[in-house]
Amino acid sequence: MxxxxxxxxxxxxxxxxxxxxxxxxxxxxxxxxxxxxxxxxxxxxxxxxxxxxxxxxxxxxxxxxxxxxxxxxxxxxxxxxxxxxxxxxxxxxxxxxxxNTDVDGFLDPIKKRKIDSKDSDVLLIGAGGAARAIIAGFSKEKVHKITIANRTRERAEELIRFAQEIGLKSDYLDLQSAGEVVNRYKFIVNATSVGLKGIGCPISTRNITKNSIVYDIVYVPVETPLIEQSKIQGATIIYGWExxxxxxxxxxxxxxxxxxxxxxxxxxxxxxx
Ligand code: ATR
The missing domain is CATH 3.40.50.10860 (Leucine Dehydrogenase, chain A, domain 1)
Incomplete structure (x- = not known):
């Protein structure tokens, strides 16, 4: 049958x-x-x-x-x-x-590239539905700290508590400050809907470097403005479709x-x- x-x-x-x-x-x-x-x-x-x-x-x-x-x-x-x-x-x-296959599904493209995330600092932009699985994934990998940047601070605070409950160091940045200090982070993950349909970039990419790993959860289009601009800065790119x-x-x-x-x-x- x-x-x-x-x-x-x-x-x-x-x-x-x-x-x-x-x-x-x-x-x-x-x-x-x-x-x-x-x-x-x-x-x-x-x-x-x-x-x-x-x-x-x-x-x-x-x-x-x-x-x-x-x-x-x-x-x-x-x-x-x-x-x-x-x-x-x-x-x-x-x-x-x-x-929950979102958790390991998120980690999979990182592992495929043989990138080690243990002890790294992560900048997670966004505090919506996708963010929890990402935080859970990084907690499995024992990252050093996850900084959450979000337009609405209250939503980020809720996720910071969630991250801390599952044993991760976590703090908050507003979107503008996140753009200024982005070079301090190994991973930059966009979990907002900004970039969808090719419109907008969640943070300034000026300070993204060739050492940055930029992972954009948005998958339509494949090349979001964040990805396009981060490529120009020489960053390693991980696509949302992956x-x-x-x-x-x-x-x-x-x-x-x-x-x-x-x-x-x-x-x-x-x-x-
Ligand atoms: P979900 O992922 O649960 O569907 P959502 O409402 O679609 O949640 O929002 C996803 C994320 O995109 C949120 O972090 C949201 O920021 P807020 O918490 O401040 O709403 C973010 N987001 C959506 N549009 C945005 C915009 N124009 N600028 C900045 N962040 C935005």
């Missing part, structure tokens, strides 16, 4: 996940299909019941449900517990097990137990930008 997988969230119509996973299923000749299922905020419980009724094999979870979904899990992995959020669910006869692809591959591997077809999935993803 065909196995069905899904992504749940709202909005969901522009998600790349159905194309990525269906490519991988086809490529490996698996009798599986992956759908997008919009569940608005406040309707998560009903949505999950509906998914159980169609005997869903597994699903991904995106905005706005990554944190709320934790309440509905029967079991969760270490990364879920660390991040306080889940993005990948396995359904075994109505028992839901949660995973994290998107890595987290999808890890979900796929949890569900199927098979290595995800990297090249096929990458072609599908980059072909859609």
């Amino acid at each position: 065909t196995k069905t997988y899904a992504i749940i969230g709202d909005p969901i119509d522009h998600s790349f996940s159905p194309a990525l996973h269906n490519t991988a299923f086809l490529f490996l000749g698996l009798d599986c299909t992956y759908i997008a299922y919009r569940i608005p905020k406040g309707e998560l419980e009903y949505g999950i019941e509906a998914l159980k009724k169609i005997d869903i094999s597994g699903f991904n979870v995106t905005i706005p449900h990554k944190i709320d979904m934790m309440k509905f899990l029967d079991e969760s992995d270490t990364e879920c517990k660390l991040a306080g959020a889940t993005n990948t669910i396995v359904n075994e006869n109505g028992r839901l097990k949660g995973y 994290m998107l692809l890595a987290q999808a591959m890890k979900s796929f591997e949890i569900w199927t137990g098979k290595p995800a077809p990297y090249e096929a999935m990458k072609l599908t993803l980059l072909g859609r930008f």
Whole structure:
């Protein structure tokens, strides 16, 4: 019988996940299909019941449900517990097990480049949904300190507390000061939505150097203004699509137990930008 997988969230119509996973299923000749299922905020419980009724094999979870979904899990992995959020669910006869592939998906492109993050200083720009998995990832890697720069200080303070709770040194900078002292950080990660559709740069890039590693979570366009300008400064670049692809591959591997077809999935993803 065909196995069905899904992504749940709202909005969901522009998600790349159905194309990525269906490519991988086809490529490996698996009798599986992956759908997008919009569940608005406040309707998560009903949505999950509906998914159980169609005997869903597994699903991904995106905005706005990554944190709320934790309440509905029967079991969760270490990364879920660390991040306080889940993005990948396995359904075994109505028992839901949660995973968080955003955490290792974020780290994957860093490790692929053989970059050591232990004891480094990190400048994390942004305090929205993506930031928690990034902080959880860096805590696994035992970085020295994570400085959070955000337009709204209160949101950053909340994440600073979260980082400290999971054992990381953490402090705050406003966006302007962050641009001035950016050269003190090995990693500069953009987790804001600034740069989306090619508009805007979250901080000044004047002081970015060739020793900087600039990781932009924004993946549309591939070359954001932050990436373009950081390249000119000679920085090492990590693209947002690499994290998107890595987290999808890890979900796929949890569900199927098979290595995800990297090249096929990458072609599908980059072909859609
Ligand atoms: P989520 O990631 O949970 O969807 P979001 O509301 O999309 O959250 O915001 C993501 C991040 O982008 C936040 O850090 C947000 O800053 P605020 O906390 O101050 O809202 C940041 N952001 C969005 N637009 C921005 C802008 N024009 N300038 C600076 N930061 C911005």
